[in-house]
Amino acid sequence: xxxxxxxxxxxxxxxxxxxxxxxxxxxxxxxxxxxxxxxxxxxxxxxxxxxxxxxxxxxxxxxxxxxxxxxxxxxxxxxxxxxxxxxxxxxxxxxxxxxxxxxxxxxxxxxxxxxxxxxxxxxxxxxxxxxxxxxxxxxxxxxxxxxxxxxxxxxxxxxxxxxxxxxxxxxxxxxxxxxxxxxxxxxxxxxxxxxxxxxxxxxxxxxxxxxxxxxxxxxxxxxxxxxxxxxxxxxxxxxxxxxxxxxxxxxxxxxx
Amino acid sequence: xxxxxxxxxxxxxxxxxxxxxxxxxxxxxxxxxxxxxxxxxxxxxxxxxxxxxxxxxxxxxxxxxxxxxxxxxxxxxxxxxxxxxxxxxxxxxxxxxxxxxxxxxxxxxxxxxxxxxxxxxxxxxxxxxxxxxxxxxxxxxxxxxxxxxxxxxxxxxxxxxxxxxxxxxxxxxxxxxxxxxxxxxxxxxxxxxxxxxxxxxxxxxxxxxxxxxxxxxxxxxxxxxxxxxxxxxxxxxxxxxxxxxxxxxxxxxxxxxxxxxxxxxxxxxxxxxxxxxxxxxxxxxxxxxxxxxxxxxxxxxxxxxxxxxxxxxxxxxxxxxxxxxxxxxxxxxxxxxxxxxxxxxxxxxxxxxxxxxx
Numbered sequence: 001x002x003x004x005x006x007x008x009x010x011x012x013x014x015x016x017x018x019x020x021x022x023x024x025x026x027x028x029x030x031x032x033x034x035x036x037x038x039x040x041x042x043x044x045x046x047x048x049x050x051x052x053x054x055x056x057x058x059x060x061x062x063x064x065x066x067x068x069x070x071x072x073x074x075x076x077x078x079x080x081x082x083x084x085x086x087x088x089x090x091x092x093x094x095x096x097x098x099x100x101x102x103x104x105x106x107x108x109x110x111x112x113x114x115x116x117x118x119x120x121x122x123x124x125x126x127x128x129x130x131x132x133x134x135x136x137x138x139x140x141x142x143x144x145x146x147x148x149x150x151x152x153x154x155x156x157x158x159x160x161x162x163x164x165x166x167x168x169x170x171x172x173x174x175x176x177x178x179x180x181x182x183x184x185x186x187x188x189x190x191x192x193x194x195x196x197x198x199x200x201x202x203x204x205x206x207x208x209x210x211x212x213x214x215x216x217x218x219x220x221x222x223x224x225x226x227x228x229x230x231x232x233x234x235x236x237x238x239x240x241x242x243x244x245x246x247x248x249x250x251x252x253x254x255x256x
Numbered sequence: 257x258x259x260x261x262x263x264x265x266x267x268x269x270x271x272x273x274x275x276x277x278x279x280x281x282x283x284x285x286x287x288x289x290x291x292x293x294x295x296x297x298x299x300x301x302x303x304x305x306x307x308x309x310x311x312x313x314x315x316x317x318x319x320x321x322x323x324x325x326x327x328x329x330x331x332x333x334x335x336x337x338x339x340x341x342x343x344x345x346x347x348x349x350x351x352x353x354x355x356x357x358x359x360x361x362x363x364x365x366x367x368x369x370x371x372x373x374x375x376x377x378x379x380x381x382x383x384x385x386x387x388x389x390x391x392x393x394x395x396x397x398x399x400x401x402x403x404x405x406x407x408x409x410x411x412x413x414x415x416x417x418x419x420x421x422x423x424x425x426x427x428x429x430x431x432x433x434x435x436x437x438x439x440x441x442x443x444x445x446x447x448x449x450x451x452x453x454x455x456x457x458x459x460x461x462x463x464x465x466x467x468x469x470x471x472x473x474x475x476x477x478x479x480x481x482x483x484x485x486x487x488x489x490x491x492x493x494x495x496x497x498x499x500x501x502x503x504x505x506x507x508x509x510x511x512x513x514x515x516x517x518x519x520x521x522x523x524x525x526x527x528x529x530x531x532x533x534x535x536x537x538x539x540x541x542x543x544x545x546x547x548x549x550x551x552x553x554x555x556x557x558x559x560x561x562x563x564x565x566x567x568x569x570x571x572x573x574x575x576x577x578x579x580x581x582x583x584x585x586x587x588x589x590x591x592x593x594x595x596x597x598x599x600x601x602x603x604x605x606x607x608x609x610x611x612x613x614x
Binding site for chain 2: 033034035036037038040053054055116119120123124125126204205207208209210212216217219220221222225
């Protein structure tokens with residue numbers, strides 16, 4: 001017991017560091033005061049306001065629609081890119097692989113401006129469609145890299161054996177590749193969804209007037225003070241996330 | 257952040273000149289969109305309450321798309337870089353409105369359609385940034401003055417010049433905004449807050465350097481929290497922020513400096529080639545109605561430029577000297593205006609030096 005003490009303390013400290021900010025945020029969602037950061041008593045007031053604020057919910061809904069669509073499309077395109085990079089040998093493969101990393105490393109502001117210029121020149125109206133294209137674009141590399149790094153841990157012989165037994169490319173993909181890589185695809189999807197949910201910089205450039213999303217809305221509130229209503233929203237989101245994680249642990253646990 | 261947006265707007269201005277192709281396509285789109293009964297509003301957060309928008313939708317059947325920005329620079333950059341005009345109603349501060357007007361970014365307002373125009377306070381009409389109000393109508397306004405917390409037992413200041421007193425060593429909280437901080441020094445030297453004379457700006461810079469021992473911090477975001485919790489003892493604040501903080505912390509006091517102060521005004525306007533001009537006019541006219549402006553004022557707590565609405569407010573607010581100072585005091589105020597890029601660059605240069613403690 002004593003032997004493990006330093007390790008336990010270390011882990012506790014790390015987890016406290018992760019979770020204290022979230023707990024503080026949740027605590028303030030129950031604070032009676034609008035501006036004050038001192039404790040003014042317990043109240044559900046911000047939750048009541050949260051559930052009656054129609055504009056905010058529209059922004060939340062927009063953000064969710066955008067996140068789910070972008071993550072789903074990016075997951076498929078990114079997976080195909082990873083499969084292609086892994087399975088086939090062609091001229092310029094290394095270059096393509098390198099270019100994916102360039103996209104991950106390039107600053108958001110560069111991507112935001114370049115997409116905006118592209119949309120301007122091609123006359124794309126700013127709104128849901130431009131946001132969706134932008135979000136798919138910055139999510140694809142993350143999916144591709146996640147899936148690719150899972151694939152290189154496979155035994156190449158599986159695919160060759162399948163081919164020996166007469167399987168065509170699409171059968172190999174459907175029956176062998178897909179069942180092996182789906183956890184990586186799911187990870188890529190979740191990563192993309194998260195990235196889409198909290199992107200401010202790229203969205204700032206390509207958002208239009210009829211499709212306001214939550215990150216931009218919160219960002220614009222900073223000057224006049226973020227309302228505790230947003231804390232309440234974060235608390236609700238956190239509770240939902242917790243619930244989803246617990247359910248997935250419950251359903252996915254290995255049966256003894 | 258500001259610098260980035262300014263840089264962007266310049267880049268994108270060049271870009272906008274390039275997109276002739278896009279605007280041709282837009283014309284077709286415009287015809288199509290006229291059928292959509294919507295209005296795209298782009299404003300500061302919290303200044304047009306949710307329920308007012310619902311009321312407008314119910315009364316007119318026009319759907320409102322409402323989005324918000326956190327600084328004038330964002331608004332300006334967005335209008336500049338949008339491939340086609342998309343916003344119908346915007347709410348820039350006066351000095352940015354001036355810039356937009358001069359750069360031909362605004363649509364003239366059809367006065368005949370603005371039935372509530374006569375409700376407006378003449379004090380905020382026909383100003384330098386928009387002579388004869390051809391392009392805009394004032395919506396809300398405010399003052400940058402001094403505050404102090406009576407808990408701290410510091411002597412009360414009466415004029416900006418008082419803040420240089422050694423009694424306030426390491427106490428001052430100033431807004432994190434170059435124009436605002438310079439206006440304080442310029443006023444204490446007897447100059448205009450919109451001064452463009454490099455000599456005067458330099459003197460103001462030297463004056464501010466002498467203040468460094470008294471400055472505790474520069475802050476513009478989350479000011480109300482600090483004021484409400486009694487964590488700031490003395491400094492510079494917007495009267496609207498102080499009014500709201502005082503609801504929690506009654507020990508706060510607001511001072512209209514005797515040597516003069518800045519008045520800012522946020523205005524409603526229609527950007528050039530807005531896709532739903534008629535709906536935009538209806539929206540602006542709706543906001544000009546006395547009852548609507550009064551109900552909004554009760555929600556956002558900023559002073560309103562609508563005289564008829566002011567008369568409808570409860571006496572406690574209408575007569576509150578923090579929100580609505582008597583005319584005699586307001587006469588000492590000076591409206592914030594746009595200044596030329598060269599002077600602005602000079603201000604920014606000195607501002608960087610002050611922030612770095614040089």
